[in-house]
Amino acid sequence: MATIGYLRVSTNEQSVEAQRHSLAKKYNIEKWFEDAGVSGAVKALERPGFAALVAYAREGDTVVVSAVDRLGRDTVDVLCTVEAFKAKGVSIISEREGFDLNKPMGKAMLTMLSAVAELERSNIKARQMAGIEAAKAQGKALGRKRTFDPVEVAQWRRDSSASIAQTAKHFGISEASVKRACAQK
Numbered sequence: 001m002a003t004i005g006y007l008r009v010s011t012n013e014q015s016v017e018a019q020r021h022s023l024a025k026k027y028n029i030e031k032w033f034e035d036a037g038v039s040g041a042v043k044a045l046e047r048p049g050f051a052a053l054v055a056y057a058r059e060g061d062t063v064v065v066s067a068v069d070r071l072g073r074d075t076v077d078v079l080c081t082v083e084a085f086k087a088k089g090v091s092i093i094s095e096r097e098g099f100d101l102n103k104p105m106g107k108a109m110l111t112m113l114s115a116v117a118e119l120e121r122s123n124i125k126a127r128q129m130a131g132i133e134a135a136k137a138q139g140k141a142l143g144r145k146r147t148f149d150p151v152e153v154a155q156w157r158r159d160s161s162a163s164i165a166q167t168a169k170h171f172g173i174s175e176a177s178v179k180r181a182c183a184q185k
Helices: 017-026 048-057 074-087 103-139 150-160 163-173 173-185
Strands: 003-009 033-034 062-065 091-094
Touching: 003 017, 033 048, 048 150, 062 074, 074 091, 074 150, 074 163, 150 173
Parallel strands: 003 033, 003 062, 062 091
Antiparallel strands: none
């Protein structure tokens, strides 16, 4: 019966070390699994570290995570993950929420917290889209600033009778950018 730690961060700029430190303070972790730079939106079994954890875990083991959202962002996926571990005889403890996800109260709390988190993510997305629409309505330019003038690129290519590759090299841009510039009317 091993205590297993699972760590996940969404980007490569983040580190799992804070999670590792927090869990190691409270639990005697025998084996660690991690997914660094893997979004929680990716289904649990599609994450390499998590898939290895599932393959390793045995009946009687306990998986410890720093928070429920480390398991995933989708309520259904998190619940399926918990059920799969439960069927295998593996318990899951979430440190932040402070409950065992295999016990009835823990599962009820998990369901509610996962649903609230999913709702908040969709609200954030809706606010983001509203902000983008408002910016467009105000005539603000969105996206990355252009590093070249497409009219100038198309004109130079015509005047020089240059190929797409030659034009891209001349302006220091990709061939796809040249194609887009030359396709504009």
